[in-house]
Amino acid sequence: MIMCAVLVSPQCMSASGHDGGQEEKKINPKEIIFEHLGDGYGWEVPFSHDLRIPLPVIVRSYDGEWHCFSSSRIQHGKEYDGFKLGGKDSKWHNKIVGERPVTVGGKTVMEEYRPLDLSITKNVLALFISVIIVMWMILQVASWYRKQGYKAPRKFTGAIEALIEFVYRGVIKPTLGAKSPKFAPYLLTVFFFILVMNLLGLIVIFPGGANLTGNIAVTLVLSLITFLIVNIFGTKHYWKDIFWPDVPLWLKFPIPIMPIIEIFGVFTKPAALTVRLFANMMGGHIIVIVLTLLIFILAVLGPAVAGGATVVSVLFSIFMLLIDVLVSFIQAYVFTMLSTLFISLAQEEGHKEKEHDKELKTEK
Amino acid sequence: MELFTPEFGLVFWMFVAFAVLFLVLAKWGWPAIMKSVESRADLIDKGVEYAQNAKEQLDHAREEAEKYIDEARKQQAEMLRDADRMKTQIIEEARAEAQKEAKKQMDAAKVAIEQSRKEAELRFRDEVSSFALEIASKVVRKQMSDEKAQSQLVNSLLDEIENKN
Numbered sequence: 001m002i003m004c005a006v007l008v009s010p011q012c013m014s015a016s017g018h019d020g021g022q023e024e025k026k027i028n029p030k031e032i033i034f035e036h037l038g039d040g041y042g043w044e045v046p047f048s049h050d051l052r053i054p055l056p057v058i059v060r061s062y063d064g065e066w067h068c069f070s071s072s073r074i075q076h077g078k079e080y081d082g083f084k085l086g087g088k089d090s091k092w093h094n095k096i097v098g099e100r101p102v103t104v105g106g107k108t109v110m111e112e113y114r115p116l117d118l119s120i121t122k123n124v125l126a127l128f129i130s131v132i133i134v135m136w137m138i139l140q141v142a143s144w145y146r147k148q149g150y151k152a153p154r155k156f157t158g159a160i161e162a163l164i165e166f167v168y169r170g171v172i173k174p175t176l177g178a179k180s181p182k183f184a185p186y187l188l189t190v191f192f193f194i195l196v197m198n199l200l201g202l203i204v205i206f207p208g209g210a211n212l213t214g215n216i217a218v219t220l221v222l223s224l225i226t227f228l229i230v231n232i233f234g235t236k237h238y239w240k241d242i243f244w245p246d247v248p249l250w251l252k253f254p255i256p257i258m259p260i261i262e263i264f265g266v267f268t269k270p271a272a273l274t275v276r277l278f279a280n281m282m283g284g285h286i287i288v289i290v291l292t293l294l295i296f297i298l299a300v301l302g303p304a305v306a307g308g309a310t311v312v313s314v315l316f317s318i319f320m321l322l323i324d325v326l327v328s329f330i331q332a333y334v335f336t337m338l339s340t341l342f343i344s345l346a347q348e349e350g351h352k353e354k355e356h357d358k359e360l361k362t363e364k
Numbered sequence: 365m366e367l368f369t370p371e372f373g374l375v376f377w378m379f380v381a382f383a384v385l386f387l388v389l390a391k392w393g394w395p396a397i398m399k400s401v402e403s404r405a406d407l408i409d410k411g412v413e414y415a416q417n418a419k420e421q422l423d424h425a426r427e428e429a430e431k432y433i434d435e436a437r438k439q440q441a442e443m444l445r446d447a448d449r450m451k452t453q454i455i456e457e458a459r460a461e462a463q464k465e466a467k468k469q470m471d472a473a474k475v476a477i478e479q480s481r482k483e484a485e486l487r488f489r490d491e492v493s494s495f496a497l498e499i500a501s502k503v504v505r506k507q508m509s510d511e512k513a514q515s516q517l518v519n520s521l522l523d524e525i526e527n528k529n
Binding site: 128131141161164193225 | 375378381390393395
């Protein structure tokens with residue numbers, strides 16, 4: 001993965017360089033950054049600014065009709081089936097928009113609207129690719145065991161197994177104890193899914209490059225699922241601790257200060273999960289892009305400065321990408337660890353049972 | 365900011381993708397892996413324990429074998445010693461027996477010789493006395509004088525002969 005990231009990072013730069021050279025106008029760093037961070041209908045191809053791998057667009061118009069077409073039909077401002085990409089002044093810049101009639105004060109005018117959009121965008125495709133990779137990764141370990149029995153796996157299978165062991169024995173088992181088999185499938189799935197999405201995001205060309213975990217929708221869904229698991233499987237003790245915690249009466253009776261704080265805490269936990277992963281991964285992407293753009297911003301100051309900036313930027317980008325590989329792993333680990341922690345906090349039974357649990361743990 | 369507003373399409377697909385991934389892995393992936401890893405760990409633990417036991421037993425067996433060999437060696441030596449002793453004893457006994465037997469035979473022979481010598485002496489004496497008597501009677505027939513003095517003379521002659529023997 002590191003090799004991949006390092007190998008393709010110069011390609012990213014040359015791709016961007018091509019952009020700048022072709023347009024022969026002042027580059028707009030903000031637009032470039034946002035285009036790279038955001039989603040898109042179609043997948044960029046290295047060394048070309050115009051060429052995109054077309055992806056299916058699936059939208060439902062205001063009259064309840066489903067439309068499905070290739071994203072190449074709406075590229076470069078083209079309109080198809082009444083749909084086009086939102087322009088620069090539109091509320092939905094670079095998103096698919098349609099037009100529908102609305103009556104304002106007796107007059108019927110056409111108004112831009114956003115249809116229900118279930119398109120297979122770049123991020124969605126990257127999501128599917130990640131799912132397939134994770135599935136293959138885990139199922140091949142499982143099939144190894146089915147076929148080879150007790151033989152220790154080698155090479156890639158062995159590495160994946162070591163990761164599984166690392167998460168299962170290092171995080172899940174010590175925290176959840178006897179309940180770990182119940183929640184381990186979810187937590188392990190989350191770990192590998194995030195890890196693969198993170199690492200794929202670092203690869204600049206086709207199967208990667210999508211800023212998936214740096215997209216708030218992805219992290220939101222993941223933390224929402226953790227939130228649901230925490231609260232659905234929460235014990236009575238957990239709910240009692242929220243609404244009637246063991247604090248002096250005045251803290252909870254006429255004005256329920258503590259319960260309010262606790263309820264607030266129930267929702268801040270998933271929010272923290274969402275933002276942490278999202279911000280970390282997006283930050284990594286932004287830094288690499290900005291470092292690359294720095295070359296073109298400084299290019300106006302003359303060839304000497306541009307040359308120096310290029311060397312420094314490339315070195316820094318490679319350094320940052322390497323750090324991002326580490327961050328990818330750490331963030332996947334942290335997300336899994338915090339999810340485990342939140343789940344285990346909601347699994348607390350009264351104090352007696354807790355001690356009993358501890359005994360069980362020490363026995364193991 | 366569009367970066368901070370989740371897109372519905374992506375949220376939807378994320379739910380679908382994650383649900384599919386989770387269901388597939390929860391059915392065919394994780395349980396099999398967890399079970400196998402767990403049972404393999406058990407197997408390894410058992411193997412190590414078994415190996416340790418086996419080593420202990422082996423050490424024990426070696427000790428035991430050495431003990432047996434020692435014992436056998438000791439027994440062998442004892443047996444050899446016993447055999448040796450028995451041999452000398454038997455030889456000794458045989459020798460003693462033989463000596464005794466020989467002595468007995470010799471004694472018997474001596475006695476027999478003595479007896480036969482005595483018998484022979486007696487017979488000889490009788491014969492000599494009868495010869496003498498015959499001679500004497502022949503003498504006496506010639507000289508019918510002093511029979512008593514004659515026989516006295518004969519006896520003293522015989523005594524002389526006996527003493528010479």
